[in-house]
Amino acid sequence: MPTMLEVTGLGHRYRSKDGEHIALDGLSFDVNAGELVCIVGPSGCGKSTLLRSISGLIRPTSGQVRLHGDVVDGVPSDLAVVFQDYSRSLFPWLSVQRNVEFPLKKSLDKAERRERARQALEQVGLAGAAGKYPWQLSGGMQQRVAIARALAYRPALLLMDEPFASVDAQTRFDLEDLLLRVRREYDTTILLVTHDIDESVYLGDRVVVLSKSPARVVRTLDVDLPAQRDQITTRESEAFVALRSEVARLLHGQPAGDAPTGNGRPSAGRAPAKGKTGTASSAGSTAASSAGSSSGSSEKAASAKAQPSRNGQAANRNRGKGNGAKSRRRGRARR
Numbered sequence: 583m584p585t586m587l588e589v590t591g592l593g594h595r596y597r598s599k600d601g602e603h604i605a606l607d608g609l610s611f612d613v614n615a616g617e618l619v620c621i622v623g624p625s626g627c628g629k630s631t632l633l634r635s636i637s638g639l640i641r642p643t644s645g646q647v648r649l650h651g652d653v654v655d656g657v658p659s660d661l662a663v664v665f666q667d668y669s670r671s672l673f674p675w676l677s678v679q680r681n682v683e684f685p686l687k688k689s690l691d692k693a694e695r696r697e698r699a700r701q702a703l704e705q706v707g708l709a710g711a712a713g714k715y716p717w718q719l720s721g722g723m724q725q726r727v728a729i730a731r732a733l734a735y736r737p738a739l740l741l742m743d744e745p746f747a748s749v750d751a752q753t754r755f756d757l758e759d760l761l762l763r764v765r766r767e768y769d770t771t772i773l774l775v776t777h778d779i780d781e782s783v784y785l786g787d788r789v790v791v792l793s794k795s796p797a798r799v800v801r802t803l804d805v806d807l808p809a810q811r812d813q814i815t816t817r818e819s820e821a822f823v824a825l826r827s828e829v830a831r832l833l834h835g836q837p838a839g840d841a842p843t844g845n846g847r848p849s850a851g852r853a854p855a856k857g858k859t860g861t862a863s864s865a866g867s868t869a870a871s872s873a874g875s876s877s878g879s880s881e882k883a884a885s886a887k888a889q890p891s892r893n894g895q896a897a898n899r900n901r902g903k904g905n906g907a908k909s910r911r912r913g914r915a916r917r
């Protein structure tokens with residue numbers, strides 16, 4: 583599979599009147615076309631900063647992001663973002679159908695937009711809610727609308743910033759399975775950020791583990807689970823349990839075990855990152871217990887507000903239907 587996204591030596595430091603804060607420190611990793619790569623890291627480590635840099639919303643202070651080989655310098659037109667805060671990413675005054683159609687306005691005529699939105703809503707199980715308004719829907723349904731909008735846009739790369747962190751556990755499971763299904767159907771390339779270790783292993787073809795702030799790549803792990811996953815048997819499997827333990831160890835800064843490793847880049851952290859201090863604030867399945875409570879939250883919300891207009895430059899691309907995760911992994915170039 584060709585490389586879709588190349589992140590090389592990415593660094594970002596915020597400057598304010600209180601001084602400097604290094605958020606990202608020399609991150610390198612690749613995402614191949616058709617892959618679902620999860621980024622997992624402790625709360626406040628810089629995950630949202632990473633996604634903002636990749637999406638061109640902020641300019642990194644060092645390093646480079648390339649999409650299809652082109653340096654990202656501004657928001658690419660064939661990229662969509664789904665944020666955690668669904669309530670602020672949908673337009674409350676537009677119907678569900680209109681919300682999904684919104685990013686397609688510039689590229690498709692009315693009939694095509696309608697049809698594209700209808701298909702996407704059907705994919706996420708919301709065909710019957712097209713005429714409703716976001717505020718008439720549950721949180722999980724609103725997040726489905728946000729996913730439908732991103733899918734209708736047919737982005738080359740879908741970025742997801744803790745997309746299921748604001749919904750209850752059962753809805754989260756449902757949305758995870760929905761994502762795996764639509765990802766197979768649309769053959770979408772996805773980079774998903776989460777602080778939830780189990781989620782990263784359940785969803786990912788690979789998991790990139792970040793250290794605590796400033797974010798560095800501690801390790802990239804191959805997720806050698808069957809492409810077809812389900813919430814009970816997959817999570818009970820030995821391979822799943824071994825992988826989640828491995829990710830937890832890495833987040834706690836402990837030496838790695840025998841779980842499979844792999845990524846595109848030597849610098850992406852086969853060896854532990856310098857100052858290997860990655861940690862989690864609590865034991866268990868989350869890398870941190872306070873996601874969303876950092877000072878980054880308000881900026882996240884601001885970014886969420888900007889989402890519809892970012893998606894406004896729709897790219898009308900028809901892409902081929904999917905190879906499975908297995909074949910994607912087989913085809914993955916190693917360096």
Ligand SMILES: Nc1ncnc2c1ncn2[C@@H]1O[C@H](COP(=O)(O)OP(=O)(O)OP(=O)(O)O)[C@@H](O)[C@H]1O
Nearest residue numbers: 596605625626627628629630631873874876877878
């Ligand atoms: N605009 C900003 N100005 C200054 N510092 C910032 C800014 N945005 C984020 N930061 C800081 O950069 C660090 C990384 O923030 P970021 O939101 O990227 O982390 P995160 O891993 O997404 O957090 P969380 O898990 O809580 O969502 C934090 O210490 C945060 O306070």
